[in-house]
Amino acid sequence: MKQLVEGFIQQLQHATEIGEKATVNFAPKKYSNIVIAGMGGSGIGGNLIQAYVSDKIEMPLVVNKGYDIPAFVGPDTLFIASSFSGNTEETLSGIREALAKGATLACVTSGGEVLRLSKENNFPHIIIPGDSEQPRACLGYSVVEMLYLLHYAGVLNVTFKTELAQTIALLEEQQSSMKVEASALANAFKGKLPILYAGVQFEPIAVRFQQQINENSKQLSHVNTFPEMNHNEIVGWLHPEPLFEMITVLYIRSAYDHERIRLRMDVSKKIFESKAGKVLEVQAQGSTFLEQAFSLIHIFDWVTVYLAELNNVSPNTIENINYVKGELAKV
Numbered sequence: 493m494k495q496l497v498e499g500f501i502q503q504l505q506h507a508t509e510i511g512e513k514a515t516v517n518f519a520p521k522k523y524s525n526i527v528i529a530g531m532g533g534s535g536i537g538g539n540l541i542q543a544y545v546s547d548k549i550e551m552p553l554v555v556n557k558g559y560d561i562p563a564f565v566g567p568d569t570l571f572i573a574s575s576f577s578g579n580t581e582e583t584l585s586g587i588r589e590a591l592a593k594g595a596t597l598a599c600v601t602s603g604g605e606v607l608r609l610s611k612e613n614n615f616p617h618i619i620i621p622g623d624s625e626q627p628r629a630c631l632g633y634s635v636v637e638m639l640y641l642l643h644y645a646g647v648l649n650v651t652f653k654t655e656l657a658q659t660i661a662l663l664e665e666q667q668s669s670m671k672v673e674a675s676a677l678a679n680a681f682k683g684k685l686p687i688l689y690a691g692v693q694f695e696p697i698a699v700r701f702q703q704q705i706n707e708n709s710k711q712l713s714h715v716n717t718f719p720e721m722n723h724n725e726i727v728g729w730l731h732p733e734p735l736f737e738m739i740t741v742l743y744i745r746s747a748y749d750h751e752r753i754r755l756r757m758d759v760s761k762k763i764f765e766s767k768a769g770k771v772l773e774v775q776a777q778g779s780t781f782l783e784q785a786f787s788l789i790h791i792f793d794w795v796t797v798y799l800a801e802l803n804n805v806s807p808n809t810i811e812n813i814n815y816v817k818g819e820l821a822k823v
């Protein structure tokens with residue numbers, strides 16, 4: 493996993509090359525809505541795309557993380573499936589339902605049943621390398637190829653390409669400072685319950701961090717967003733008292749946060765400081781959304797690899813997921 497995190501910049505470069513070279517042909521069409529289907533490390537890519545395009549495209553985009561797809565899916569839907577392995581049962585179920593409803597499909601995958609269905613039903617695919625066997629370490633591939641698919645489908649303009657190039661340059665610049673910051677955060681999370689708070693637009697980045705803490709570091713973590721948490725969770729900061737000392741709160745801040753969100757975060761911080769063991773902050777670097785998102789994702793990936801070392805666990809294994817999949821396969 494460490495090598496895969498180390499290779500993240502190369503992954504973004506390679507993903508861009510794959511996207512540029514892909515031969516993807518969509519029949520010209522005006523879509524009414526977009527659905528992205530995917531689970532886990534692939535599904536979170538859908539949430540990132542959703543946050544990224546929210547001020548860029550005018551139709552609704554929904555991320556589907558289950559077996560059934562929304563009733564609105566039909567011939568005017570662009571349905572993008574993202575599955576690293578191509579064999580995730582929820583994503584496959586969504587593809588079959590979308591095919592039955594006459595949607596326009598496309599997919600990002602390294603192979604498996606998703607690729608087979610794409611060939612059989614003649615819908616576009618972009619193939620990503622499957623040799624790492626670690627879906628969550630391939631987020632760069634899935635996000636970049638989905639951006640290209642949206643572009644080839646005529647719903648996203650080319651500015652994402654400039655932003656990707658800027659992102660790669662920023663990550664190169666930050667390579668060593670990032671590891672120092674990540675190591676300090678890992679130490680602050682060791683033996684603690686990390687509670688991650690972000691502005692709503694950066695929810696996917698906070699959730700991705702939580703998922704990586706879970707899968708790589710084998711540790712629990714919790715996420716919430718501003719302003720929503722100001723309307724419920726903040727009241728819960730009274731019990732259970734013995735837990736508070738074990739909590740490290742991390743504020744994930746971005747220049748994209750609405751000014752009222754910034755104010756809410758400042759005001760609320762006093763409450764957490766009076767209760768939690770520690771309250772820390774990270775500030776997203778870079779000017780564009782993709783720069784900010786990917787530089788945070790990259791530093792957080794490093795945190796989870798370092799935290800795995802501190803927890804004395806392998807970041808590669810996912811025993812509990814394999815157990816559940818094994819039991820499901822018997823039925």
Ligand SMILES: O=P(O)(O)OC[C@H]1O[C@H](O)[C@H](O)[C@@H](O)[C@@H]1O
Binds near residue numbers: 574576583628813
């Ligand atoms: O990208 P996929 O192959 O569809 O996998 C989606 C998810 O499936 C499994 O649960 C894996 O263990 C996760 O790490 C992965 O993110």
